[in-house]
Amino acid sequence: MDMTVNGRTLELDEEGFLLNPEDWDEDVAREIARREGIELTETVWELINYFREYYEDHMVHPTMHKVVLSRGKRKGVDFQEAEAYRDFLYELFPKGPIPTLCKLAGLPKPVEEIEE
Numbered sequence: 001m002d003m004t005v006n007g008r009t010l011e012l013d014e015e016g017f018l019l020n021p022e023d024w025d026e027d028v029a030r031e032i033a034r035r036e037g038i039e040l041t042e043t044v045w046e047l048i049n050y051f052r053e054y055y056e057d058h059m060v061h062p063t064m065h066k067v068v069l070s071r072g073k074r075k076g077v078d079f080q081e082a083e084a085y086r087d088f089l090y091e092l093f094p095k096g097p098i099p100t101l102c103k104l105a106g107l108p109k110p111v112e113e114i115e116e
Helices: 026-036 042-058 064-074 082-092 097-104
Strands: 002-005 008-011
Touching: 002 026, 026 097, 042 064, 042 082, 042 097, 064 082, 064 097, 082 097
Parallel strands: none
Antiparallel strands: 002 008
């Protein structure tokens, strides 16, 4: 499967993940979001950037547990309970926060993980 962004043809796997993460830029994220029906709000961009930075530092994507612990605290009083932040993430990304954010961030497709 291919996707064209700004005149560049980018290769995707059968699920829409970039085959070459080096092809990623914000315009690519916008096109993936359009295809996925995701609105790129400030919160979504923050999460995309968090995923990219985390992957660069650790060479793996963050788990749901890690996202809830690190990002939920930043959201303040409304998300003091981990379950509330997790539910919020699933509202933003109904197909699954981790795979959707990996796709939007141009990261490799995550392998199945055990929720912690």
